[in-house]
Amino acid sequence: MTSIRHPAHEPSTPAVPRGGDGAIRHGFTSFYGAPIVEDMASWRADVGFVGVPFDAGTNDRPGARFGPAAIRDASARYHPSEEWRGYIDAERGVRILDGVSMADVGDVDVRTVDLLENFDIITDAARLTRRGCRLPVFVGGDHAITFPIVRAFDDAPLTLIQFDAHQDYTDEKYGVRYSHDNHMRRSSELPHVRQIVQVGLRGVLERFEPYDAALRDGVIIVPSERIVRAGVPAAMAALPGGRGRSGGRAYVTIDIDVLDPAGAPGTGYPEPGGITYYQLKDALLLVAERYDVVGFDVTEVDPVYDAAAVTARLAAKLMLDLLGAIFAA
């Protein structure tokens, strides 16, 4: 009987228990198979992933709390082999993330407590994560999480760039001020948020106040249809900043519903229309070229409404695309 054995008996992933090289790997998933952080005081990595399994800010269809688990699972087949030498972007013929180290920090310790108490926990988790890595990546969760995350980036001014079908700029509705429909307005009130850019807006708005307020506040709006009709470079010409990242620091927040729900059905608020995966990828790469991206999040992936896990897989791929552009030489 012949035994089939890996020639060098090398581990297929760094997620291996001590002594298990080449024979045993961890059965639990981490983002992209990245090593799991075991000591918050001593870890260091270029990229730190943290899940935010929170959807108490959703006002219609819940389930985004399962987003981190679904995206971890979907990302497992994207783990880089060959000693973390990154990947080859097969479409552009370039190597990405070569030598860039990644770690999975874990999930924010969301609890059955008051909404604002959970926000404080999320902000604390974001600050802790920032300490160990150059670029933290937050995986939601509903979009309400972006405000407590952005709060943790208060050491210097930044531009907040949002990809979303919806503005999420409502000040207050029925006394609610902190849902996934309010977070951009709350972030706009933070002194370190100097400019807001909203990409992908579409649909109809029943209330005029949020839209008018955004215009009054100098928010730059790039509607979805402009991207579809004019193309990404022309539509994104409205953004300040140019090559060489002269736009300064930016935090990027991606609501997966910016995409056409035909291609990304797994989300709580599907909105007809929207952009394609390639258009979003191009727009993200353009942002990474013009700005110094200091962190980003992906929100509103909801496996409860997903079909064949395509939305989670898409999110996992987009995160790699954006990381590749951020760490491009």
Ligand SMILES: [Mn+2]
């Ligand atoms: Mn949103």
